[in-house]
Amino acid sequence: MSYSFLQLCEEPRIMSKPLILVTNDDGITAPGIRNLVEAVSSLGEVIVVAPDQPQSGQGHAITIEQPIKLHKVDVFDGIQSYRCSGTPVDCVKLAKNVLLKDRHIDLCVSGINHGSNSSINIIYSGTMSAAMEASLEGIDSIGFSLCDYGFDADFSAAKYYAHKISSKVLERPFGACQLINVNIPKGSFEEIKGIKICRQAKGRWIEEFQESEDPRGQKYYWLTGRFVNDDEGEDNDQNALKNGYISIVPAHHDLTHYPSIPQLKHLEDVS
């Protein structure tokens, strides 16, 4: 196959209106997803499938023990939208396999999350897991998060960059890796210094369960904690954010720790 033929094959896809799937984990009524829909609506045909209630911290959970409901809603002007009773990953599975069956999805954008998904937060995040699920299906995917947990957070810079980055990815699709984790620092547009392509920082949570008693006198625990970053490298996402940059981490789902394969050969001798 000649290069010119490949060019001809690819051109119609570039020229046609891209199909963009939007989802999140804060629920379909969150300000973050409204800003994301507005950010990408001029870039193609948009369909929204998002949880009907907040699903933060759902990680890569899927609903297998019960049925999932999907309801068409009219919350974004002129945009086909559905609220889903399942997890963020369920939303992507239903969009891909039920609503958009047989259609090529050019891009999946997830967010804009209310709060950071940098460093180790990627593995707890429903926003990032939804984007990862789309990437598993071969769809270029972006998770956007604003490092501000407030409901009234200022999304103007995040929205601007979500538009710009999504547009750039549509123009030049990803290669080997089909997922990026984009975190935008809290603050005004003018405060953002630029964008850095990073690796995931080696951060961790120090858990401090709040312990109390319910009205029947039964003890309960409520998860809380604080994030610490022990990673002093300059090339990690936490460092970029700390210095006022948007961080972009290319991510994937192969969890193999390759350097350990030769080191664990002695375990083959168990008998």
Added chain:
Amino acid sequence: MSYSFLQLCEEPRIMSKPLILVTNDDGITAPGIRNLVEAVSSLGEVIVVAPDQPQSGQGHAITIEQPIKLHKVDVFDGIQSYRCSGTPVDCVKLAKNVLLKDRHIDLCVSGINHGSNSSINIIYSGTMSAAMEASLEGIDSIGFSLCDYGFDADFSAAKYYAHKISSKVLERPFGACQLINVNIPKGSFEEIKGIKICRQAKGRWIEEFQESEDPRGQKYYWLTGRFVNDDEGEDNDQNALKNGYISIVPAHHDLTHYPSIPQLKHLEDVS
């Protein structure tokens, strides 16, 4: 610090009775966890913290929107055990930060899962996410899964190898990576050909939602599907299992796709 001093420092840990945390995602009453408790009970002091109901497919979900309950139970003879209302990851967080606060946990074992967690299943699996959570805390961790979904599955070979592998890891703790994903093929002890250290196969699920209507006439979807493995490499876990071997994949939580960092530099120019 001289080598002999290091030896002296390490010896007491090797000689003392190891502390082993046991968890799973099928719930504290599942046959798989009973077999795992029996497999490791002779290796050290065992504490069990497991979900009070099945939590398959919970991935790395954590409970942040509601409190978690923890109840002491007497289900394993002479073993300190707790049922937890949270997810598998919650179980590990509570064990580490509430029940075993300030104590060094030598090993976390999760499972034995009823069904395979090879290939991409690692990211959906509560069993593997619990083990990963422990590894995040610096604890050597093993997820065990038997490739048989039946409640009456024959766990005898899985139990034997869970004992042997756990014992070997306690004798010689992991290095750079602190998590392994162990899958045991279905079948009798005699049918198992051996153990292979592998990489995660590039498999995927083809989703086929079952569509139906509830008693009120509302449409619902129930997730189902079939797993396909397009990975023809001989060094992956699916291939090992297909050929009758136990697969061990060293795994980690750094999701960065390093080769893509230089390839995405053009995204830094967005403005």
